[in-house]
Amino acid sequence: MAQNAKIGALTEDLIQSIVKFDPETNRQAYKHAKDVAKQGLRAHQYVRTNQFDVEASFNGLDEKFRVLNRDDLADALDKRIKELQTVPNKWIPEYLSLLLQLSDRPVENSQVEALDLLRPPPSPPPLTWAEIVADDPYSDEEIWKDVDYAAESSEEERAPKIRGGRGDKEDSPASSIDKDDTFDPESCVIAVETDAIEEITKAQFWKARPEEDLQKIAITELQAIRETLFMLSGLPTSLYLSNAKNGSIRVCQKYNFSHAITTTIEDLLSQLADIGRDLYRLRQWTRRGSSLPLIQTFEAAIKARLGSYDQYLASLQQKYLVPDTPIAVSLLELHHEVRTASRPLLQLAQLVADIEPLLLVNPFAHLETLFDRAGIAQMTLEFDVFEFLSKIFFECLQTYLKPIRKWMESGELGTNDETFFVFESDSGSEVSSLWHDRYVLRRGQGNALRSPNFLQPAAGKIFNTGKSVVFLKEFGIYGASLASSGPEPKLDYETLCGTSSELPLSPFSDLFEAAFERWIENKFSLASTVLRQHLFSECGLFRIFTVFHHLYLSADGSVFQDFADAIFERMDSRRRGWNDRYLLTELARGIFATIFVSSDLERLVVRTAHIKDHGRSVKLLKSISMDYALPWPVMNIIQRSSIPIYQQIFTFLLQTYRAKYLLQRVAWEDFTRSNDDHSSQLSYKLRLRLMWFSDILRSYLTETVIALSTQTMIAGMEKAEDIDEMSDIHLKYLARLQEQALLSQNLKPIHRAIVSILDLCIHFSDIQAKVRLKDLTAKARLERPPKSPTKTAKTLSRRKSFIPLVENLSSDSSDNEVHPDDYNASGEARAEEVSSNTLTQINEQFGRLLPFVTAGLRSVSRAGAEPVWDMLADKLEWNKPRDKF
Structure with a gap:
């Protein structure tokens, strides 16, 4: 049982x-x-030998030989077993079983050397002409001896030719040597094989007629298989009816099988027709043709796969129609084989049907779809589909890599290449804006990059590599020395997935991203490295940053202070040409000559602009600007739009220096000259608070904002790979400076309040100059005899109580603008009263502006998460608890 x-x-x-x-x-x-x-x-009375048991026995012998240190015997046995497996014979298991039963202690009695006796003797060496000549030498006379080709042979060698009648003609056809050059045409006629004609006629089932009108014609499975293979190859058949207009294929209903159920056969043939329909539509699509190289490559790849599939169908035809060995003819078996072999092509046919309308607007839609479908096939463990689609993807990708390779290696673009995502926007742009304006990325609807989705992460690096090459060409250093020393990394299926017959463990997208990154790095690193070295060494990028920090950002406070003081002295002198740009340029070059080299000084220019008269206000300093002529390569990093931000910070620093400059000119002795104790105490308080405010503000700008941000920027520049990253770092650096220096648009109210406080410093200085002028005028009146009033004195006595500051009245007041002749005795009391009231107004104004500034700083600090603003607010409110006035 x-x-x-x-x-x-x-x-x-x-x-x-x-x-x-x-x-x-x-x-x-x-x-x-x-x-x-x-x-x-x-029907079998005797059971065949179990071939698996025989194979297990030989495997056990092999293992036994190796355990007993007889590897030579095991190798010899294994070699001969493999040779025997190549011989087609169904009785091999019986032969091997017999040998196993005849074996007797093979480990002890077997000798590998005995196998040499079974080898056939070696074949003799080939005969050479040297050996022939040595055995039978010939002479020169025999070589040049004439031969009589017309000589007749002897009767023993050849019988004479007899020309006969019709009987001879029947034996052999007439030859060209007959006298009349004629032959019997009947000798060329081959007898007709009636059996072969009957077989051919019987095989043409499509010519058969049914006995009754509704009766179907019976065909064999072999005929159905032949028709199916023709249909799958795209050829017209009788069993399947095709429509060239819509690409449909259906089964002809007038044929059936005599040995099978009709519905079963119709269902099977319908499934085969569906496969042929999809393949037929795919063949039709490849015949349409396209003008774009990307789509032409895709069509060529599909045609190659269809050609391989046709070869497979030809092998099936040979298998069924001209078999080497007897086989079972089964339409069901053919359906299984065709469905398995056609699965990748059917996936491709569905892919083409999906992307056909998209190719009109997106020429690389097939690349994106192939990439996505390959990843899906990997996740669903369909190895044959994954390998099929992946190889087509890499073949099509090579065409798309050609413009990328050309752009990254030579910085050139194809003519009217709409499929590449880089194009030349302005060929006539200046070299100073080459990096940002000449070439741009091609974008489509919704500002999306016009490139395949899987390449978009690397599009920026591709774009920058080509621009780096163009940059080097402008430098004149592009040449063969920039060519990559190593071979270009391959980007194909074998490189990503290897030659194994198993699916890779890593996702296809990750494998491609890593391989494409290596491919780009091979071209990007060299160009970017050479460009960085040239910018750092030849163009002096970091040296220019140092120059900018000294000119605009007061990196050296003593030199910047000397330059600011020189400007303030010219402003306070009230001379007509104090803001002459040529004189200011010479003044700046002379002061900065202590820290700059001559080449940098030649690039330095001070410019002045005519602005609305702001009177005695720090806003007047906006008319002064510093210009430094940048070399064009550096202008692609420090762009023109960055210079106004540097100017804003430069003006803000000058304004803080201006306030401190005027407050330092107010001496403590000036407060004791007043007869009003309240005014003296208020003056002490205001000078201290305004001085503290200007010092804190300047310290905040130079140490907290500029120094830390500059240090971070320089560290980022040293690590930057290309100009794009350098420019981005510099723009972020300026944006941070502008934000923390309270110069951004959303911080304008706070900045205006700070400027108003700085103006209070100037107003306070003017008030103290009035008091000092009153004392000096009184002393001068006591020391000189009285004079009769003149017309000028009478005119001055009718002036208003405002008293301008004098210049060069004493060594302590060399920077003031008050003239003694502008003041008279009748205005002394009124001036003292006005000064006291003005100090009170300054104190009240300062008391309103400072809380507004600190409250605004704390508010924006909480909103923008900038702790430096909160720290600045704490420092500005240092005396709030002690405020008793």
């Missing part, structure tokens, strides 16, 4: 491997196939 159960199980497995359908779906057909198989098995 156990043997019968084992045979039954093996029989069921055999049937399922042949018929390829589930027993549950067709029980009757499965039972019939099982009965036929059992009847065939019962």
Whole structure:
């Protein structure tokens, strides 16, 4: 019973491997196939040798030989077993079983050297002309001896030719040596094989006519297989009807099988027709043609796959129509083989149908779809589809890599290449804006980059590499020395996934991203490295940053203070040409000559602009600006739009220096000259608070904002890979400076309040100058005799109580603008009263502006997460608890 159960199980497995359908779906057909198989098995009286047991025995012998240190014997046995497997013979298991039964202690009695006796003797060496000449030498006379080709042979060698009558003509056809050059045409006629004609006529089932009108014509499975293979190859058939207009294929209903159910055969043929329909539409699409190289490459790849598929169909035709060995003709088996082999092509046909309308607007839609479908096939463990689509993807990608390679290696673009995402926007742009204006990225709808999705992460690096090459060409240093020393990394299926027959473990997208990054790095690193070195060494990028920090950002406070003081002295002198740009330029070059080299000094220019008269206000300093002529390569990093921000910070620093400059000119002795104690105490307080405010503000700008941000910027520049990153770092640096220096648009109210406080410093200085002028005028009146009033004195006495500051009245007041002649005795009391009231107004104004500034700083600090603003607010409110006035 156990043997019968084992045979039954093996029989069921055999049937399922042949018929390829589930027993549950067709029980009757499965039972019939099982009965036929059992009847065939019962006819055998003797059981064949189990080949698997024989193979296991030989494997055990091999292992035994190796354990007993007889590797030579095991290798010899393994070699001959493999040679025997190449011989087609069904009785090999019996032969091997017999040898196993005849073996007697092979480890002890076997000798590998005895195998040499079985080798055939070596074949003799080939005969050479030297050996022939040595055995039978010839002389020169024999070589040049004339030969009589017309000589007749002897009667013993050849019988005389007899020309006969018609009987001779029947034996052999006439030759050209006959007298009349004629021959019998009947001798060329081959007898007709009537059996072959009957077989051909019988095979042409499409010419058969049914006996009745509604009766179907019976065909064999072999004929159906032949028609199916023709249909799959795209050829017209009788069993399948095709429509060239819509690409549909259907089964002709007038044929059936005499040995199968009609509905079953129709369903099977319909499935084969569906496969042929998709393949037929795919063939039609490849015949249309396209003018774009990207799509032409895709079409060529599809045609190559269709050609391979046609070769596979030809091998099936040979298998069924001209078999080497007898095989079972089964349409069901053909359906299984065709469906398995056609699955990748059917996936490709569906892909083409999906992207066909998209290719009109997106020429690389097939690349994106192939990339996505390959990843999906990998996730669904369809290795054949994954390998099929991946290889097509890499073949099409090579065409798209050509413009990328040309751009990254030579900085050139193709003519009217709409498929590449880089184009030349302004060929006539200046070299100073070459990096930012000449070339731009091509974008489509919704500002999306016009490139395949899988390349967009690397598009920026590709773009910058080409611009770096163009930059080097402008420098004149582009040449063969920039060519990559190593070979270009391959970007194909074998490089990403290897040659294994298993799916890679890593996602296809990750594998491609890593491989494409290596491909780009091979071209990017060299160009970017050479460009960085040239910018740092030849163009002096960091030296220019140092110059800017000294000119605009007061990196050296003592030199900047000397320059500011020189400007303030000219402003306070009230001379007409104090703001002459030529004189200011010479003044700046002379002061900065202590820290700059001559080449930098020649690039330095001070400019002045005519602005609205702001009177005695720090806003007047906006008319002074510093210009430094940058070399064009550096202008691609420090752009023109950055210079106004430097000017804003420069003006803000000058304004703080101006306030401190005027407050330092107010001496403590000036406060004791007043007879009003309240005014004296208020003056002390205001000078201290205004001085503290200007010092804190200047310290905040130079140490907290500028120094720390500059240090971070320089560190980032040293690590930057290309100009794009350098420019981005510099723009972020300026944006941070502008934000923290309270110069951004959203911080304008706070900045205006700070400027108003700085103006209070100037107003306070003017008030103290009035008091000092009153005392000096009184002393001068006591020391000189009285004079009769003149016209000028009478005119001055009618002037208003405002008293301008004098210049060069004493060594302590050399910077003031008050003239003694502008003051008279009748205005002394009124001036003292006005000074006291003005000090009170300055104090009240300062008391309103400072809380507004500190409250605004704390508010924006909480909103913008900038702790430096909160720190500045704390420093500005240092005396708030002690404020008793």
